[in-house]
Structure formats: C-alpha cells, structure tokens
Amino acid sequence: MxxxxxxxxxxxxxxxxxxxxxxxxxxxxxxxxxxxxxxxxxxxxxxxxxxxxxxxxxxxxxxxxxxxxxxxxxxxxxxxxxxxxxxxxxxxxxxxxxxxxxxxxxxxxxxxxxxxxxxxxxxxxxxxxxxxxxxxxxxxxxxxxxxxxxxxxxxxxxxxxxxxxxxxxWDFRRNEWQVAETGAPKGCAIKGNVSSHGRIYHMPWDPWYDSVNMDLAKGKRWFCSEQDAIAAGWRPASPN
Missing domain, CATH: 2.40.50.90 (OB fold (Dihydrolipoamide Acetyltransferase, E2P))
Structure with missing residues (x-):
C-alpha cells in the first residue's frame, strides 16, 4: 500500500x-x-x-x-x-x-x-x-x-x-526502509523472493518481509527500487 x-x-x-x-x-x-x-x-x-x-x-x-x-x-x-x-x-x-x-x-x-x-x-x-x-x-x-x-x-x-x-x-514506510537498508547490500532493501507462487518482491513494510530468507543461490535477488524489480520480472507481494 x-x-x-x-x-x-x-x-x-x-x-x-x-x-x-x-x-x-x-x-x-x-x-x-x-x-x-x-x-x-x-x-x-x-x-x-x-x-x-x-x-x-x-x-x-x-x-x-x-x-x-x-x-x-x-x-x-x-x-x-x-x-x-x-x-x-x-x-x-x-x-x-x-x-x-x-x-x-x-x-x-x-x-x-x-x-x-x-x-x-x-x-x-x-x-x-x-x-x-x-x-x-x-x-x-x-x-x-x-x-x-x-x-x-x-x-x-x-x-x-x-x-x-x-x-x-508515509512515515512508517520511510522508517521501515531505513531500518531494512542497514542490513541490505548497498542499501538495496527490496527482497526478490522465488517460490511456488513465482517471483515476488517484498518491500520492507510488507508483512512477510522478515520471513524471506535471502538465499541468492536459489535465484533470489535484492533490488534498490520497485522499478528495478518489475523490470527484472518480479511482481509485488499481495497481502491476501
């Protein structure tokens, strides 16, 4: 949202x-x-x-x-x-x-x-x-x-x-991003997950963000912007 x-x-x-x-x-x-x-x-x-x-x-x-x-x-x-x-x-x-x-x-x-x-x-x-x-x-x-x-x-x-x-x-999203980017490579805090549901990206304020284990060997990727994620073929996570 x-x-x-x-x-x-x-x-x-x-x-x-x-x-x-x-x-x-x-x-x-x-x-x-x-x-x-x-x-x-x-x-x-x-x-x-x-x-x-x-x-x-x-x-x-x-x-x-x-x-x-x-x-x-x-x-x-x-x-x-x-x-x-x-x-x-x-x-x-x-x-x-x-x-x-x-x-x-x-x-x-x-x-x-x-x-x-x-x-x-x-x-x-x-x-x-x-x-x-x-x-x-x-x-x-x-x-x-x-x-x-x-x-x-x-x-x-x-x-x-x-x-x-x-x-x-808007403050919640900004704060969640700032926290997440401290532990993300080069501040690229968007998690690109690969699962049975396809390639889905998670923003730091998404409910399942913390549960996504970023195993890059399984094709998962970090993204710096949503534009990059969508251009690479990932779609946004849906809460329902």
Whole structure:
C-alpha cells in the first residue's frame, strides 16, 4: 500500500519527489504521471480488495486517490496504550465497502506502473471518503486536500487511528526502509523472493518481509527500487 493523489503536472516539488523515488527512498507506486488518452475516464467492475487503499476493479488495479491507509503490518495504539492492528482493520473496512461490489471509479491519473489513481464509489458512497471518515485512512495532505475536513472530523471524534498515538503511513514506510537498508547490500532493501507462487518482491513494510530468507543461490535477488524489480520480472507481494 503506497501514497496516492499526486499532482498531474510536473512541479519543483514533483521533481524532488521523483528523484527520491529513483534512489529508492520513497515508494515508486503512486506518482501520478497523468492518464493515457485511450483509457476510460470511468472504470467499472466488481471490486477485490488488496489492502487498505488498493483494490482491483474488474481487471484494473486501482489506488484510491487522496488517501493513505496504514500498511497491513502496521499497528496503532488505543488511548490506554493498547496495540491494535490498524493496517488489518483498514483492509477489513475496505472489504466491507468494496469487496464483490459493483464499483464505479473516476480516474484521476496513473502511476508509473500503469495503475489507476481514482476515486471509487459503491452505491453512491465515496469509498475514499468513507475510509477517512472511519478513521482508517489519512488524507494525504502533501498531495491532496480533498479529505482534510473529513479527517478533522475523525480526529475530533477520536475514532480509528485517532483514538491514540498513530504513525502516518508515509512515515512508517520511510522508517521501515531505513531500518531494512542497514542490513541490505548497498542499501538495496527490496527482497526478490522465488517460490511456488513465482517471483515476488517484498518491500520492507510488507508483512512477510522478515520471513524471506535471502538465499541468492536459489535465484533470489535484492533490488534498490520497485522499478528495478518489475523490470527484472518480479511482481509485488499481495497481502491476501
């Protein structure tokens, strides 16, 4: 699960972010480069949830625009300091909203891997907004202010991630990368695994990252960026 709702024209900020993507410090999976003219403005299909802000709409992989949900492996705290699995809760919430539902998504752009950035609706409900309203996603304020007001309401109500201390997903990913790269060759912290499921790469914040034993003699590889992994024929791990 990666940042959504990026600007659709290059800016000074966009160029800086792009540079960070290329060196692997930030995820490459949601930088909006604008959609292709031959892609439909409205995408429809039955939903299948990947994580708290990513789903398949029919055959199309969609990243919900304007929000950022906690990663599957991410935990948060209650007001009493108890730990709970907010990343799993976010994915569960999105399943309630979108799994096996007939969805209609307004395409806002695409990322560099041709995944669609979109606002999706089920029975007229804005799914992106509903995730923030439930306190199970942040408004990704660096790139979008669409759901800032909704986030403020959730904060004031102290629901979801706002019931106690919570680390923003983008900070969680950055910190997990920094920890992982200390033990990775040349700071290339992405694990390319080879298993009965094929060639799959794992980001440092993926649930199974620590369980992947990097035996290079079995064809496993380290990657410095997702772009390198995909170009080499690996596909991203799916939490479900």
């Amino acid at each position: 990666f940042p959504a709702s990026f600007p659709h024209r290059l800016s000074r900020t966009g160029l800086k972010v792009g540079a960070l993507f290329l060196i692997g410090i930030l995820p490459l999976t949601a930088y909006a480069l604008g959609g292709r003219d031959d892609q439909p403005a409205i995408i429809t299909g039955i939903g299948r949830v990947v994580d708290g802000d990513t789903l398949d709409v029919g055959p199309t992989r969609v990243r919900l625009e304007g929000i950022d949900a906690p990663e599957i492996a991410q935990t948060c705290q209650t007001a009493r300091g108890e730990t709970w699995n907010c990343g799993v809760a976010a994915a569960t919430m999105l399943r309630k909203l979108a799994e096996h539902q007939d969805l209609s998504c307004d395409r806002k752009g695409t990322d560099r891997y041709r995944r669609v950035l979109a606002t999706c609706f089920a029975d007229g409900i804005d799914i992106d907004e509903a995730m923030v309203k439930a306190g199970l996603a942040w408004a990704f304020v660096r790139y979008s202010v669409t759901y800032v007001g909704v986030e403020t309401e959730a904060r004031n109500a102290k629901i979801g991630v706002w019931q106690g201390p919570a680390e923003a997903p």
